[in-house]
Amino acid sequence: MTLYSIGDVAERCGINPVTLRAWQRRYGLLKPQRTEGGHRLFDEDDIQRIEEIKRWMSTGVPVGKVKALLEGENIEIHDxxxxxxxxxxxxxxxxxxxxxxxxxxxxxxxxxxxxxxxxxxxxxxxxxxxxxxxxxxxxxxxxxxxxxxxxxxxTGSRKKAGKDALLIGWGSEDRTRLWLEAWRLSQQGWRIDVLAEPLDQPRPELFPGQKIFVYTGKVLTRRQQEQLAHWQEQGFTVTAHGSDPATEEKKNHSLV
Structure with missing residues (x-):
């Protein structure tokens, strides 16, 4: 049976280790095994349970009520x-x-x-x-x-193993949203640095060899799509983050 460290599980499931510890200690949602040194170890059943917890919470179930649902109890659910x-x-x-x-x-x-x-x-x-x-x-x-x-x-995520990347706002003036999207990417295994000032025209040549995410806050315009393709043809590792139409529609729907 394969066992995984809390860091491995956090990266695989997209959950901060601090959150996993809170789910265990405060809410009793997880019961990992322990090494002789006291380190947590998780198996595939634990990972499936974590994914189930995430599914319940994505529907608006408060974390304090998830355990009862996992155990098959009928409880009143509110958002x-x-x-x-x-x-x-x-x-x-x-x-x-x-x-x-x-x-x-x-x-x-x-x-x-x-x-x-x-x-x-x-x-x-x-x-x-x-x-x-x-x-x-x-x-x-x-x-x-x-x-x-x-x-x-x-800062905490940069101390862990991962892939380095830079996030640049492209024509978006919402600086706070840029930082929130950097946090989102950090949960996907990226060690993110943020170019705090959004740019009208990013210049990936100023950051040779770096993985770059650009965030526009909306679906890419035709001109932006062409520019992105041009950068990629030049060999720059540039990816548009959060600009997929279906993804943005889903997020916008969640705000209603």
């Missing part, structure tokens, strides 16, 4: 993502940066990064951006806290 959104909004209304940072860190430990981005942070930012006055100030506060947290996560 856990909406609950998290409202909890975040409550913290924001108190305008306490320290409490906001603590809340983001807490939910970041217990939930997959991709799910938090799509079901909590992006919907909240969309709600706040609809208001031109107080809510915009709250959104700015949230953006600062999110960038701060994501930068912390990216």
């Amino acid at each position: 856990g993502w909406v609950t998290l959104q409202e909890e975040m909004m409550t913290v924001l209304r108190h305008v306490r940066p320290s409490k906001l940072r603590a809340k983001i860190a807490a939910i970041g430990r217990e939930n997959p990064a991709e799910a938090l981005i799509d079901h909590v942070f992006l919907p909240i930012r969309q709600r706040l951006n609809l208001d031109q006055n107080t809510a915009r100030a709250m959104c700015s506060l949230l953006d600062g806290a999110l960038i701060d947290y994501v930068a912390f996560c990216l």
Whole structure:
């Protein structure tokens, strides 16, 4: 029977090791084996269970109710993502940066990064951006806290084995979204650096030999598609991140 370290499982399942530990310690969702030195070891059954947990959570089930569902209990299910959104909004209304940072860190430990981005942070930012006055100030506060947290996560991911890459915003002015997408990529095994200032025209020749992701925030225009193909023909390793029409439609639907 093949056994895997927590790092191997985290990379394979796209889950931060901190989250896996929280699922085990706080919620009893996992029961990994241990080496003589106390290190966690997971088998294929554990990995299947992790994927099942992710599936339940992707439907909005709060992490605290997943164990009962896995054990076959009939429980009342509500949208856990909406609950998290409202909890975040409550913290924001108190305008306490320290409490906001603590809340983001807490939910970041217990939930997959991709799910938090799509079901909590992006919907909240969309709600706040609809208001031109107080809510915009709250959104700015949230953006600062999110960038701060994501930068912390990216620093941690760079200390692990992985593939180096650079993320560049291409014609997108949403800097916070750029950092959130960097966090998403870091969960896929990439050690990401972010070019913090979006560019109208990226120049991959300035970064020879580097893997580059470009993020536009929307479906690539025909001109951008042609430019991307030209870079690739020149031998640059440039990939458009998050610009697939089906992917963007799915994400936009989750914000409604």
